[in-house]
Amino acid sequence: xxxxxxxxxxxxxxxxxxxxxxxxxxxxxxxxxxxxxxxxxxxxxxxxxxxxxxxxxxxxxxxxxxxxxxxxxxxxxxxxxxxxxxxxxxxxxxxxxxxxxxxxxxxxxxxxxxxxxxxxxxxxxxxxxxxxxxxxxxxxxxxxxxxxxxxxxxxxxxxxxxxxxxxxxxxxxxxxxxxxxxxxxxxxxxxxxxxxxxxxxxxxxxxxxxxxxxxxxxxxxxxxxxxxxxxxxxxxxxxxxxxxxxxxxxxxxxxxxxxxxxxxxxxxxxxxxxxxxxxxxxxxxxxxxxxxxxxxxxxxxxxxxxxxxxxxxxxxxxxxxxxxxxxxxxxxxxxxxxxxxxxxxxxxxxxxxxxxxxxxxxxxxxxxxxxxxxxx
Amino acid sequence: xxxxxxxxxxxxxxxxxxxxxxxxxxxxxxxxxxxxxxxxxxxxxxxxxxxxxxxxxxxxxxxxxxxxxxxxxxxxxxxxxxxxxxxxxxxxxxxxxxxxxxxxxxxxxxxxxxxxxxxxxxxxxxxxxxxxxxxxxxxxxxxxxxxxxxxxxxxxxxxxxxxxxxxxxxxxxxxxxxxxxxxxxxxxxxxxxxxxxxxxxxxxxxxxxxxxxxxxxxxxxxxxxxxxxxxxxxxxxxxxxxxxxxxxxxxxxxxxxxxxxxxxxxxxxxxxxxxxxxxxxxxxxxxxxxxxxxxxxxxxxxxxxxxxxxxxxxxxxxxxxxxxxxxxxxx
Numbered sequence: 001x002x003x004x005x006x007x008x009x010x011x012x013x014x015x016x017x018x019x020x021x022x023x024x025x026x027x028x029x030x031x032x033x034x035x036x037x038x039x040x041x042x043x044x045x046x047x048x049x050x051x052x053x054x055x056x057x058x059x060x061x062x063x064x065x066x067x068x069x070x071x072x073x074x075x076x077x078x079x080x081x082x083x084x085x086x087x088x089x090x091x092x093x094x095x096x097x098x099x100x101x102x103x104x105x106x107x108x109x110x111x112x113x114x115x116x117x118x119x120x121x122x123x124x125x126x127x128x129x130x131x132x133x134x135x136x137x138x139x140x141x142x143x144x145x146x147x148x149x150x151x152x153x154x155x156x157x158x159x160x161x162x163x164x165x166x167x168x169x170x171x172x173x174x175x176x177x178x179x180x181x182x183x184x185x186x187x188x189x190x191x192x193x194x195x196x197x198x199x200x201x202x203x204x205x206x207x208x209x210x211x212x213x214x215x216x217x218x219x220x221x222x223x224x225x226x227x228x229x230x231x232x233x234x235x236x237x238x239x240x241x242x243x244x245x246x247x248x249x250x251x252x253x254x255x256x257x258x259x260x261x262x263x264x265x266x267x268x269x270x271x272x273x274x275x276x277x278x279x280x281x282x283x284x285x286x287x288x289x290x291x292x293x294x295x296x297x298x299x300x301x302x303x304x305x306x307x308x309x310x311x312x313x314x315x316x317x318x319x320x321x322x323x324x325x326x327x328x329x330x331x332x333x334x335x336x337x338x339x340x341x342x343x344x345x346x347x348x349x350x351x352x353x354x355x356x357x358x359x360x361x362x363x364x365x366x367x368x369x370x371x372x373x374x375x376x
Numbered sequence: 377x378x379x380x381x382x383x384x385x386x387x388x389x390x391x392x393x394x395x396x397x398x399x400x401x402x403x404x405x406x407x408x409x410x411x412x413x414x415x416x417x418x419x420x421x422x423x424x425x426x427x428x429x430x431x432x433x434x435x436x437x438x439x440x441x442x443x444x445x446x447x448x449x450x451x452x453x454x455x456x457x458x459x460x461x462x463x464x465x466x467x468x469x470x471x472x473x474x475x476x477x478x479x480x481x482x483x484x485x486x487x488x489x490x491x492x493x494x495x496x497x498x499x500x501x502x503x504x505x506x507x508x509x510x511x512x513x514x515x516x517x518x519x520x521x522x523x524x525x526x527x528x529x530x531x532x533x534x535x536x537x538x539x540x541x542x543x544x545x546x547x548x549x550x551x552x553x554x555x556x557x558x559x560x561x562x563x564x565x566x567x568x569x570x571x572x573x574x575x576x577x578x579x580x581x582x583x584x585x586x587x588x589x590x591x592x593x594x595x596x597x598x599x600x601x602x603x604x605x606x607x608x609x610x611x612x613x614x615x616x617x618x619x620x621x622x623x624x625x626x627x628x629x630x631x632x633x634x635x636x637x638x639x640x641x642x643x644x645x646x647x648x649x650x651x652x653x654x655x656x657x658x659x660x661x662x663x664x665x666x667x668x669x670x671x672x673x674x675x676x677x678x679x680x681x682x683x684x685x686x687x688x689x690x691x692x693x694x695x696x697x698x699x700x701x702x703x704x705x706x707x
Contacts, residue, residue, distance in 0.1 A: 052600050073606040085601035089619040102606030146605070 002063050002153035002186045003028045004049060009058035011044050018044040020210040021058070029184040031177070033201035035191060037233070041210040042190045046156050049188060050079050062154060073102070078147035079156040082163065084139045086131040092142050093118070093127040099150045117149040120179070137168045144176070148183065155180070155187040161196065173200060194234050198222070206230050223358065228369030231292045231361060237321060237333045239292045242267060243365055244328070246286035265291045265362075267328035270306045277357040281373030285362070289372060292361035295321065295335035297354040300343060304350030308332055310343045324349065450678035459672055466675070474679045479653075483663040483680075486568065487637060490659055493572035494579065494636040499628055501576065502583025503621075507613070509584070510591045520588065526581035531641030538574045539646050561646055567655040574642040579635055583628050590624025591617070630695050634688055640665070660684050 004026040011019040019041040026032045034042040047053040048060050051072035059066045067075050078099070087095050096117055100110045118124050121141040131139055140160060147155055160176070161169045177200050180187050191197055197204045198218045206213040206221070206229075214226040225231035225239070232238040242265070250261040263279035265272045272291060274282070282289070300322065308324035311331075320342060322334040334351060343349050353359060362372040453463040454470055474480060505523045509516060526534070541548040544559035560566040594617060602612050618625070640661045643652065649666060652658040658666075660680065668677035 050600075050604055052603070072600075072604045073608070075604075077604060079601065079604050081597045081601060083595065083597050085595065085597040087598060087602070087616065098602070098607075099605035102611065150605075 003030075004154055004186060004188065005059075005061045006045065006048075007059045007061070009045070009048065009060055010056045011041070011048060011053060012056045017210050019048070022207075022210075022212050024205055024212060024215060026186060026188060028186055031180050031187045031189060031200060031202045033189045033191060033197040033204045034207060035194060035197040035201075035204050035233075036207035037192055040207045042192075042207050043158055045207070046079075046158055046188055046190045049075075049154065050077055050156050051075050075154075076152050077154045077156055078150055078152040079158065080143045080147050080160045082159040084131075084143040084160075084163075086139055086142055086146075088131050091128050091130055092123060092134070095131065095142055096123075096145045096149050099146060103150070113149050117145040120148065121145045136164055137172065140164060140172060144179070148179070148185075151183075151185075153186065155185050155189075157187065157189045159191055160189075161191075162193070169196075176200065195236060198234070206233060208233075224371070225292070225361065226371050228290055228292065228363040231363065231369075235294060237295055237335075239294050239361065240298070240330070240332045241363070242272075242291045242293070242326070242328060242330050242332070244272075244289060244291055246282065246289050246362075247271070248283075265289060267306075267326075267330075269327040272305050272353060274360055274362075275355060275357045278360045278362070278373065282362050285364075285372045288365045290363040290365050290369065292363060293332075293353060293359060295333045297356070297359035298332070298334040298351050299336060299354070300334060300340075300349045301352035302350055304352035306332065306351040306353075308349055308351055310345055310347045310349055313342055313345060315342075322349075324351065326351070447678045447681055450674050451682060453675050455672060455674050457672070463674065470675055471679055474676045475683060479658075479663065480680060480683075482653075482656075483658045483660050484683075486656055487659045490568060490572055490575075490639065491633060491636040493569060494575050494639070495629065495632045498576045498579045498583045498632050499625060502580055502628065503587045503625065505580070505584045506587035506591050507617070509588060523584045524581045524588075526578055527585065528581070529578065531578065532645060534574055534578050535642045535645040538570070538577070538642075542570060562651075562655070564655050567647060567651075567657050571639070571642045571646060571657060574646070575636060575639050578642075579632055583632060586624060586628045586631070587621070590621045593624075594620045626695070630692055633691055633695070637661075637684065637688055 006022045006024045009019060009022045010017065022041075022045060024032075034045060036042045044053055048055050049062070049067075051067065051070065055068050059068055061067060062075060062077070087098065090098065093114055096114045097110050100113060105113070114127075115124070118127055121144055123138070123141055123145055126134065126138060126142075131142065134142065140163070143160065157176075161172055164172060173196060176189075189200060201218055203215055203217050204221050205215040208229050214221060214230045216224075216226075221230065222234055225234060228241055232241055244265040244267040247264055247266045248261040249264065263274045263283065265274065306326050306328070308326040310322060311325050312321075312323040314321040314323065315338070318338055320336050320338055320340065322336060322343060324332045324334065326332045332351060363369045364372060451471065452465060452467055454466040455463045509520050509523055539561065540546065542560045544550060544555065549555065549560070556563065556566065560570045598620070599612055599616055602616050607615065638661055639659060643657050643659060643662055647655055647657045649670065652662055652666070661684070664677050664680045664684070667673050667680065
């Protein structure tokens with residue numbers, strides 16, 4: 001078994017806290033993506049598993065073993081670096097062989113394993129080249145081969161795709177996923193690219209400023225972000241976040257004691273009514289709230305509840321992003337199909353919200369931006 | 377000369393001057409064609425370039441190239457042993473006697489021993505200090521300054537300091553209870569290692585700086601990858617750091633060899649002209665200067681200087697040729 005666990009792990013560099021009280025358990029065979037913007041502590045967390053950074057407090061375990069004080073070479077992990085970190089003076093074959101040689105694997109077994117790893121990654125014809133003679137994609141594959149050849153307990157990958165061009169990145173992304181599922185080796189994959197995270201991870205752990213924000217499967221993370229940071233960080237473009245007030249209004253006919261009124265989020269100049277399912281879970285909260293609406297839950301419609309002016313129209317081929325300045329002052333992005341009528345820049349439009357309760361996300365406006373309500 | 381100086385080479389103005397029919401001597405530029413203005417502009421740029429390198433060329437010319445060429449002429453003249461008489465032309469006849477003389481061959485052997493003493497130790501010590509200083513520790517900058525400070529110390533100061541340390545009465549050696557007789561700087565066995573020590577010490581700063589710069593160009597990630605791949609500190613040093621540093625070590629090797637071949641100051645200050653031969657410290661440069669100034673034999677000195685020059689050229693080419701193959705130039 002090779003699960004990896006962080007238990008209350010903190011890492012401080014003099015007076016900055018890179019990782020703050022991280023508790024996270026990665027199951028055996030799982031591909032967990034550590035996602036966050038640069039400087040959020042995700043790489044530091046990975047390097048603590050590798051043993052390249054010491055843990056300030058808390059414990060890091062691999063399998064049943066606490067590895068805080070164990071040398072990197074004895075942790076049985078393999079790491080793929082962003083720069084690939086290939087040994088420039090050694091051939092591809094020697095690069096792949098290096099970890100085996102260090103572990104005293106005998107010559108014939110080494111040759112067999114190098115061949116198998118090279119075949120797996122399509123490097124058989126490149127074995128005699130030096131890294132300097134390879135393209136970016138080939139180097140990346142050599143780095144992967146060097147990692148898999150040893151059959152380690154855990155793979156650690158630190159933004160391995162960020163130096164590749166867009167097309168190759170999509171291809172390699174799929175290759176890594178299929179390789180990982182074939183080998184079923186526990187993998188921690190660090191990236192700042194949320195598309196990479198969504199497409200690759202069994203689960204995604206979102207980090208910000210050294211703190212773990214949420215861990216969940218990609219679809220759950222997208223559908224029910226735990227706070228406004230995760231809501232905005234995930235998705236391209238991220239969720240629209242509108243600060244408003246929770247207002248309860250009563251129809252004149254049913255204005256009796258005990259009757260529940262209709263909840264809506266009011267902004268200066270606009271008001272978005274909440275579906276009953278959503279309203280029931282957030283009643284009593286607020287009154288200040290942040291309403292989160294995914295761009296795909298919005299559409300331009302004359303019957304829309306939010307008035308806005310079109311600022312930019314971005315054509316992406318299959319879809320169009322309409323970036324608007326709402327009357328409330330906030331920027332709102334509407335994602336529409338390419339076939340929908342495109343508004344002109346400067347045009348006054350109205351934005352309607354999908355009535356599906358799952359379209360509405362409410363967050364606390366304070367620090368942390370925690371999600372309000374349990375259902376929806 | 378018709379120079380059409382137009383800024384726009386794509387649409388040159390037609391030459392207003394008709395081509396000279398009689399083949400005037402001055403119309404070599406051949407105006408009228410679109411090419412001419414381009415050529416004129418190129419010529420102007422070339423002129424400016426030469427003008428800009430002129431000051432450097434003058435300095436090099438006066439202090440390097442002219443003496444260098446003049447040296448070859450000197451080789452062909454024999455200076456009479458009595459001062460004041462004119463030198464006379466002997467052609468190549470004094471070359472063989474000079475380079476086969478005992479004085480010269482002994483001097484050459486002394487120089488080679490000196491180089492062998494200086495080069496490996498200053499490289500290894502420089503690398504050792506650089507590895508020690510290439511750590512992220514508090515106050516490391518201070519150590520780096522100290523380690524590299526020998527670069528800026530003058531040979532005279534260094535010689536006086538070491539002369540004092542080796543002094544048989546007030547020095548460090550007697551204080552440590554070591555009292556060699558004769559004293560190190562008066563011993564035909566220990567005088568050369570003693571001056572080699574000073575030369576090593578002086579070169580150490582530069583060796584350290586070169587090695588440290590080399591170390592800093594080795595990416596941390598490579599060593600981290602090796603660490604995870606199972607390499608201990610020793611393996612990382614020999615299988616990663618040294619191969620990746622080999623261009624730097626090679627460069628420092630060439631520089632220190634040239635430096636050691638030209639050692640003079642410490643020997644002159646600590647040993648001095650009357651004793652160099654007896655104490656086996658008569659290195660080539662010293663021998664050349666003695667031949668010129670004491671023996672007043674410019675011809676022989678010029679021949680030895682040429683031999684030294686050839687040795688350095690050959691050594692440098694050999695080092696380039698043979699070492700370069702083993703050197704790893706990272707991408």
